[in-house]
Amino acid sequence: MGMKTGLFTTTLLVTAMSVTAAQADTLRLLTWGGYAPDDVIEMFEAETGHTVEVTTSNNEEMIAKLRATNGGGFDLAQPSQDRITSAQEEFGIYKPIDMSRVDAAQFIPSMLEATAGNTTFEGEVYGLPHVWGTSGLVVNTAQAGDVTDYTDLCDESVAGRVSYRLKRPTLIGFAYSMGLDPFAAYDDTEEYTAILDQVEAALIECKANVKTYWDGGDEIKNLLRSGEVVAAMAWDTGGWQLNADDADITFVAPEAGALGWIDTFVLPARGRADDAAYDWINFVMRPEIASMITNTAGNFTAAVDGAVDVSADLKARYEGSFDQAAIDNIKWYPPVPAGLEALEGAALDRINAAN
């Protein structure tokens, strides 16, 4: 019996300890790789006394993680702005932003406003903009200079030397390249299904051209660096990183328009360190800190003067990929309506299974 009580008290003690350890000043941050560099964390901890625990992830996994705990386990998360309202509607995993605690002057007003509009659910704002970027084409210009649009990936001249992901950005990029407007059809299931059917047929036909569907950022960078793949659909940062090693490879904004995303700050519904979370938001939006994040993540931020200390190389690569017309042509992701993923998923499954 003595042993049993011993076990019981130990369990209690361990539970109690883990509860206190997670409380108070620990900020559990669920974010993307590169968004919380070590030097920024060190400066933040020295200034505020909070400690930061970083978990890196991606959009889908962030939502899945928060869904599994009903919005617990993390104090601040950074999903893309188009994935917030549907997740809130379905799973209720976030809590609204208290704008009085945010230093709004540090945000570029147009981005703050656009993100607020896209992340409003039942009258409350759930997201603040942080890092933005695009996906488009990463091309080895010496070997595949003709690839200037998504559908060019299906051209015979690059057969077997092409890679893209089997995910929703591919569907949307191809749709734009085929002259369709998927974002306008987001709320019209019938029209969206019709668009998906056309894209599905195109992607099945294109399958023979594809070397492999890539999954992770490192995988596609390896494929491009080794020359096994000469043109791919990927993020702008990946292209710019490769450009640093090999001047022939760079990011190309497709004719149909690069797809623009904004990663946000959201508060998980059961986060326990809101103070630390707001402190972090206000800290990283300072121009010099935002520049440090841009230098590690490779993408620019929504901070006013956030490019002040960004390296000249990165600025040059950004300007090389985007002229004003390409910037104006960026297709920004609108909020994804709940249930859209199921339609897209079925199309992607059929593409994957087709021979």
Next chain:
Amino acid sequence: MTSDKSKLGFYLLLAPLLLWLVVLIILPHIGLFFVSISEKVGVREYETGLGNYAVFFNEPLYWRTFARTAIMSISTTALTLILGFPIAYYIAKMTRGRTKTTLFLMCLIPFWVSELVRTFGWMILLRETGIISNALQSIGLISGPVEFLYNDAAIMVGLVYTSILFMIVPLVTTLDSLDDSMIEAGYDLGGNGVSILREIIIPHAMPGIVSGCIVVFMLSLGNYLTPILLGGKDSLWFTGLIYTQFITRFNWELGSAFGFLLLALSSGIVFLGLKLSRQTLTETMGR
């Protein structure tokens, strides 16, 4: 009094196992089962029903992927057995003392690094600009680079490599227990290598073969990393489908149903395998 004490001891010793089973296996499965029988009808609206299971049987993609996964896992198991048996026999019967330990250790060494690193190792070997392709070009066997990665053969190589240890260990154990004099007696009675293998060695090693096969089959069927990383654009694997349903589709209901179907169907295949090889689970696991 003593019997009371020994009873308490028995339950205390049993407690970790029971806790493990109940908390980590049975409870999550009950939860998963309830998720799998709830059908989504709208935002935050669910109904109880078997619709998710029906999806599996109505959509050819899903059951074909399962069949593909099962067939490839069975082939992997057979290949692992064919490759593992001679190695196990050599370790158990042809070597003594230090050599034996060394050989056994050599089988173990690859498992000191994680599965992810091992799989990346295979990617470095097999890719178009990889070591094998380059080596074959430099000795003049092929004229241009050849892609060995991103196909089903690459998956099989990876799976066999990942699971061969789990075949060798039970085989060595059972073969160790076979008295050498039995083999000698077989030769004295006029048997040759083949008949001795068939009449003496394999029947004796059967429990080891069966338990090795069960473990390798289950490991291959439930593997996620190797098929995803080494497989190509047509290489669907059932665990990959489950992951997609849970993570990218937010469809936990269908994912849970797939999980249960994987459990049921794989248990069915193992049961069938035991029946065909005329072994029982108690005999296999009891040795």
